Amino acid sequence: MDEFDIIARLFAPLAQAEPGAFGLGDDAAVLTPTAGMDLVLTKDAIVEGIHFFADDPPEAIAAKLLRVNLSDLAAKGARPRAYMLAAAFPAQADEAWVTRFATGIAADQKRFGGTLIGGDTVSTPGPGFFSLTAIGELPTGTMIRRKGARAGDLVCVSGTIGDAALYVAHRLAGAAVADVALLEDRYRLPQPRLALGQALKGKAHACCDISDGLIADLGHLCEQSALGAVIEWARVPLSAAAQASLDAGPALLETILAGGDDYELVFALAPDADLAALAAITPVTVIGRFEAGQGVRVIDAGGHDVALRRTGWRHGVGAS
Structure with missing residues (x-):
């Protein structure tokens, strides 16, 4: 493959809407913020064998790369403006x-x-590696941070939890799960909650997306807000496939809570917040509350603590 031909034919057309991208013909791009707006920047990478499987369709790999970054913009309440792409294509990528x-x-x-406003394309003899920097916009001073939850706030999540992690457990460990096709789709094609994130500006006291697992990412909000949180396991929203999988294998509870790859939003709302208005955009479920203390507790229907051996993914360390 000729790198410059690939860029000209396949990627330059994606840059036409942004004049400062110069058709990808320069070494850099120029991006001017819209008046009265802040730029929000985020960067995530995905690696073959860690974030996607080698036999995943290339269309799905590309989509997941963009979507996991858009999920971060959603958690900040931002609208996508531009992105930069670095692609290290594996040897089998003709x-x-x-x-x-x-x-x-x-x-x-x-x-x-x-x-698209720029980036780089290379080849590698090792696993495929793709990195994307997403740039969003929002009105000045309105970005939602991880810090800001208050004691008594509701712990809320969007969508359903655990589908992607169940698919990974099925692929890697042979876990018996229901509706593999649905779980696979949730793993390959997460849904960035952009509309919900934008609606949360001025309402959510804190927010982040769930990439490393519900417990771990809720823990980030707690740590940044100097609070603890308690969630009721019975209230965590599950898809029909996840519920059927759990009914057949109760040990999968930990996978659902700590497995990651959901790319839903977890956020703090005041107890009197208008949940119905938010749920009209994307399903939203209250699963617990923030409280004085530290860390995240999970309780069962009887109010007893649920013991978990791991709480989420730690990059470079593995499950913890």
């Missing part, structure tokens, strides 16, 4: 593979917004 990758990211750019 021109047809790269074309499919570009097709996947183009489709999601059209779906979710934002414009």
